[in-house]
Amino acid sequence: MKKACVIGAGFGGLSLAIRLQTSGIETTLVEARDKVGGRAYVWERDGFTFDAGPTVITDPDALRELWTLSSQDMADDVDLMPVMPFYRLNWTDGVTFDYSNDEVALRREIARVAPRDAAGYDEFVRYAAGVYQEGYVKLGHEAFLDFSSMVKAAPALARYQAWRSVYSMVSHYVKDEHLRQALSFHTLLVGGNPMTTSAIYALIHKLEKDGGVWWARGGTNKLAQGMARLFERLGGTLRLGEKVVQIHTLGDQVTEVETESGWKQRFDAIASNGDIMHTYRELLSGNQRGQDMAHKLKKKRFSPSLFVVHFGLEGTWPGIPHHTILFGPRYKGLLDDIFEHGVLPRDFSIYLHHPTVTDPSMAPAGKSTFYALVPVANMGKLPIDWAEVGPILEKRILAEVGRRLIPDIDDRIVTSFRYAPPDFESDLGAYNGNGFSLEPLLTQSAYFRGHNRDDKLKNFYLVGAGCHPGAGIPGVVGSAKATAKLMLEGLK
C-alpha cells in the first residue's frame, strides 16, 4: 500500500485524509493541537461550549459526499440542523433585515426595506446563479496548476466581469444601501473585502439559497470530530498533539515528516493543511523551494485577523437569532480601515453568534452561549500590543451588544474570554495572525493562489485555505477534492 501524510486536521486536512484513505492509500493525519478542527476548535468552560471559528455551514452535500464515498451515512456521525433566518442584519438607523432562502419571507423583507429593488434583486440572483455554475460547480474542485488553466477560465471570468468587486456588481443591480450591504457582506466570511473581492464571490448567495445554512448539533467542532471518526473507521491513523517541525526532502521529492516529539516517518506523498507561509518558511526551511516560496508569499496580501469575545450569559434570548450582524455607522470606510489603512477604528461591525437559540445543549439549562466577532487588520498591518488593547476592545464590543440587544449584559455574564490576532498566530501558525490565509483577490485566486500540487517538489501538495479555491468550509472541502485527485494520480 502507498503511504501518505496529511499535516493538519482542519476541515481541508480531514477531508483530504478521508478521500485518500477511502481510495486505499494508507494515510496518517498529523495534528499539532490536542483536538481536530483547526479554526473550528472548541473550548468547554463552566458548562458552556464555545466554538472557536466557523458557525455557518453551507453546501452540506459536499460534506455528505465524504461519507457516501465509502457508502456510509453522515447522519450516523453528525446531526445537521437547519438555521432560520440565515442572518438578521441590523443597522444603526434601526433598520433590520432577515435574510434567508424562504422566498416568500425574503420578498417580504425586500418589499419592506428596499421596495424599488425587487426586480434588481431578481437580476442579481440570475447573476449569482451564473457565477456559481462557472466558479463553484465547474472550477471549484479543479486545480489550477499552470497558466493555461487560467486562460481556459478567462472567457467565463470576462463574461461575469470578474474584475469588478462584489459590492460594485451588487450595486449595479440594487440601489438601496441596506440591501447592497446585505448582498455583499458575505465575502467577509472568507476574509475578503466586499469592495475589492471579485464579483465571482457573489456565488455564495446562490450556495446559501440552494443548500441552506446549517448548524452541527453540539457545535461546529462536532462536525470535525465526526469526520475524524469516519477517517479512523476507514483505517486511517490520527496523531494528535504532534507538531510537525520539518518535511525532509531529497532532490525534487519530499520524503519524511518529523515532529517536535522526535517522531519521524517516511511517506510516498505529503500534503500540508497548515498555514501556507508556515508550511514553506518553517516546514520546508531545509529546501531552497521553501525559502523561495516564503520570499514570494511575503509580497502577497494576507487576509485580516479577527477579534472574538466569547461569553456565557445567565438567561435565554429566544428573540435573538442564531446569526446577527450589527453593522456599524460606516461600511466602506470601516472596510478601508481594516483592509487598507491598518488602523483600529473607533467604530466596528459585529457578527454575533448565538448558538443556544438553535441548540440549547451549548450551555447549561437557562443559560446562553454567544460570541461577538469583529474583523481587525492583521498583525502585519497593525502591529499593536493586543494584551493592552484586547481588554479595552472587549469592553467596547460588549457595551455595544448591550446597547443594541441585551441592556443588562454586564450583570448576566457568567464566563467570558477573548481570542485575538496573536492567538491565531500561536495556536495555528497563522502568518501575521491571519483569519483566512491569503486575501481572496482575483490576483490571488485560482492559478495565482497556492498550488494544490507544488510546482517543484513533485510529491508535495497543499490543501485548505491557502490553495485553490480558498477559505470557508465549502472552499477547503473543495480544495481537498482537487488535491486528492492529484495525489491519487501521483500515487498510481
Ligand SMILES: Cc1cc2nc3c(=O)[nH]c(=O)nc-3n(C[C@H](O)[C@H](O)[C@H](O)COP(=O)(O)OP(=O)(O)OC[C@H]3O[C@@H](n4cnc5c(N)ncnc54)[C@H](O)[C@@H]3O)c2cc1C
Ligand atoms: C472566527 C472564524 C469564523 C469563521 N466562520 C466561518 C463560517 O461561518 N463559515 C465558513 O464556511 N467558514 C468560516 N470561517 C473560515 C473557515 O473556518 C476556514 O477557512 C477553514 O476552517 C480553514 O480550514 P483549513 O482546512 O484551511 O485549516 P485550518 O482550520 O486552518 O486548520 C489547519 C490545521 O493545521 C494544523 N497545523 C498547522 N501547522 C501544523 C504543524 N506544523 N504540524 C501539525 N499540524 C499543524 C493546525 O493546528 C490546524 O489544526 C471562519 C474562520 C474564523 C477564524
